[in-house]
Amino acid sequence: MSTPFVNQHLSVSRLKLLERCALAFYFQYVSPGERESRGGAPEFGTILHAALERTYQWIVGKEFSGPFPTDELIRAYQEAWQEGKLTGVHTFQEGLHLLRSYARSHPVVNHWDILAIEQEFNINLGGYTVNGFIDRVDRLGPRSIAIVDYKSNRLLFTREELEGDLQMSMYGIVARRLYPWAERISFVFHMLRHDTHQGTERTAQELDDAAGYVIALGTQSETQDREWLPTLNPLCGYCDHRRRCPAYAQALAGKHEVTAVENWEDWEEIARKRETYAALAKLMYRRKDELDAVIRAKIEQDGEFEAAGSRYRYISGGTSVTYQEEEVVRLFAAYGIPPDQTLRGIRILDPGAVEAFREEVSKTLPRVLSEMLKASLDTMGDRVPNAQRLISSPVKKVGTAKKVAS
Ligand code: SF4
Numbered sequence: 001m002s003t004p005f006v007n008q009h010l011s012v013s014r015l016k017l018l019e020r021c022a023l024a025f026y027f028q029y030v031s032p033g034e035r036e037s038r039g040g041a042p043e044f045g046t047i048l049h050a051a052l053e054r055t056y057q058w059i060v061g062k063e064f065s066g067p068f069p070t071d072e073l074i075r076a077y078q079e080a081w082q083e084g085k086l087t088g089v090h091t092f093q094e095g096l097h098l099l100r101s102y103a104r105s106h107p108v109v110n111h112w113d114i115l116a117i118e119q120e121f122n123i124n125l126g127g128y129t130v131n132g133f134i135d136r137v138d139r140l141g142p143r144s145i146a147i148v149d150y151k152s153n154r155l156l157f158t159r160e161e162l163e164g165d166l167q168m169s170m171y172g173i174v175a176r177r178l179y180p181w182a183e184r185i186s187f188v189f190h191m192l193r194h195d196t197h198q199g200t201e202r203t204a205q206e207l208d209d210a211a212g213y214v215i216a217l218g219t220q221s222e223t224q225d226r227e228w229l230p231t232l233n234p235l236c237g238y239c240d241h242r243r244r245c246p247a248y249a250q251a252l253a254g255k256h257e258v259t260a261v262e263n264w265e266d267w268e269e270i271a272r273k274r275e276t277y278a279a280l281a282k283l284m285y286r287r288k289d290e291l292d293a294v295i296r297a298k299i300e301q302d303g304e305f306e307a308a309g310s311r312y313r314y315i316s317g318g319t320s321v322t323y324q325e326e327e328v329v330r331l332f333a334a335y336g337i338p339p340d341q342t343l344r345g346i347r348i349l350d351p352g353a354v355e356a357f358r359e360e361v362s363k364t365l366p367r368v369l370s371e372m373l374k375a376s377l378d379t380m381g382d383r384v385p386n387a388q389r390l391i392s393s394p395v396k397k398v399g400t401a402k403k404v405a406s
Contacts, residue, residue: 004222004224005029005030005221005222006222007029007128007218007221007222008129009128009129009130009131010125010128010129010130010131010214010217010218011130011131011132012132012166012167012170014028014029015166015170015214015217015218016166016167018217018220018221019166019217020231020233020235021230021231021233021236021239022226022227022228022229022230022231023228023229023230023231023241023245023247024230024239024240024241024245025221025228026228027240027241027244027245028240028241029221030228033241033244043084043085043086044086044091044094044095044152045150045151045152046080046084047077047080047081047084047086047095048077048095048098048099048150048152048192049135049150049152050076050080050083051073051076051077051079051080051095051099052073052076052099052102052135052150053117053118053135054076054079054080055069055072055073055076056114056117056136057117058072058076059072059109059111059114060111060114060117062111063111064109064111065108065109065110065111065112066108066109067107067108067109068103068104068106068107068108068109069109070100070103073099073102073103074096074099074100077095077096077099081095098152098192098193098195099192101192101195102190102192102195105195105196112139113138113139113140114136114137114138114139115137115138115139115145115179116134116136116137117135117136118133118134118135118136119133119134119136119137119178120132120133121133121134121174121178123173123174123177125173125211125214125215126211126214126215126218127215128214128215128218130170130173130174130214132170132174134147134148134149134171134174134175135148135149135150136148136149137175137179140184140186141184143181143182143183143184144182144183144184144185144186145175145179145182145184145185145186146185146186146187146188147168147171147172147175147185147186147187147188148188148190149167149168149171149187149188149189149190150189150190150192151189151190151191151192152192152193153191153193154193156191156194156196156198157189157191157198162189162198162199162200163200165187165200166210166213166214168187168200168202169202169206169207169210169213170210170214171187172185172187172202172206172207172210173207173210173211173214176204176207184201185201185202186199186200186201187199187200187201187202230245230246230247230248232247232248232251232276232279232280232283233279236248236251236279236282236283237282237283237286237287248283251280251283251284252283252287259273261273292390295312295390296314296390298312299312299313299314299390306395309394309395310392310393310394310395311392311393311394311395312390312391312392313390313391314388314389314390314391315388315389315391316386316388317386317388317389318386319383319384319386320383320384320386321351321381321382321383322381322382322384323349323351323354323380323381324381325343325349327380327381328342328346328349328354328380329342329343331373331376331377331380332357332361332373335361335365335369335373337361342357345357345360345361351381354377355377358373358374358377361373362374
């Protein structure tokens with residue numbers, strides 16, 4: 001008989017994994033095996049996080065108050081990058097850009113407002129040891145604090161996600177014990193990719209309910225003979241255990257059932273199917289992206305190629321043009337068009353509208369002037385090349401001999 005599973009401790013990531021997919025929890029904690037690499041995205045977030053953590057440590061260590069120490073932040077980022085394994089100049093630049101934006105939106109800092117950085121916690125909840133780290137705790141007033149968490153998510157949280165977020169509820173439970181004097185606790189996610197923050201709060205009742213839920217989840221995970229069922233979800237493509245997961249393999253092989261809705265008044269069925277197909281569609285797109293990356297590498301190495309009846313190549317993504325209003329008005333004025341007529345004719349300053357107006361004006365100009373206007377417009381504006389696009393097109397069959405009637 002196998003030893004019953006017991007959680008050594010509970011953490012936010014552990015509980016969130018159980019909520020998302022029982023099989024992934026099983027592979028991660030109950031029967032750990034080889035794990036899949038998750039690629040660069042999580043490491044990028046870790047580097048940004050380390051840069052901010054080190055900068056705030058510096059602010060507290062130096063008892064610094066004043067304009068945000070951007071240089072210190074950039075230095076910390078470069079240091080964290082050097083220690084990591086990530087490569088890619090675009091990702092490196094993106095990190096610099098995100099952190100500079102963060103510094104700009106926090107023009108002034110005061111070490112006095114920072115109560116804790118990487119606050120470690122280890123509390124007992126219903127017999128479970130719950131542990132983890134809180135990115136930062138700020139003092140907002142004599143009796144209020146903010147729990148701060150840095151996120152590098154590409155998507156912002158919905159209102160429902162913020163209100164139901166287990167991480168913040170857990171931090172709230174912890175903060176009540178660590179800062180009993182705080183009458184008001186706010187929760188702030190710094191969404192680094194969006195240069196904004198999203199906030200939420202919890203009532204005392206909600207935190208009590210969340211504590212009960214955490215204990216229930218912990219107990220559920222230790223139930224003997226429980227079934228560890230897979231739940232396909234949008235994060236499957238990033239799951240560390242996807243290679244061991246039969247549901248993921250079936251989804252990739254297209255062996256999923258696509259069945260019609262049987263009862264159009266059964267909202268449970270409609271919602272369930274909708275979520276399953278949404279998760280499958282996301283998985284398929286991720287798989288296609290992986291294959292596109294392999295094809296891109298081959299084209300870079302060997303040039304365009306044909307396979308399985310398709311030809312693969314990259315085509316130019318064209319050029320984006322941005323015009324300045326003044327230069328457009330000046331150009332048309334040089335051909336006798338008054339500024340107010342130009343501004344009325346081009347309501348939105350995009351290349352399509354400017355070109356349409358040029359064609360209109362050209363009808364009234366002698367041919368030579370019309371050609372000069374076109375040539376001038378072709379060299380005007382800021383031009384930025386767009387990224388190239390991968391194209392696959394069917395290979396035309398040639399040489400099929402016509403049958404000649406005898
Ligand atoms: S790939 Fe998806 S369904 Fe499979 S274990 Fe991971 S999260 Fe669960």
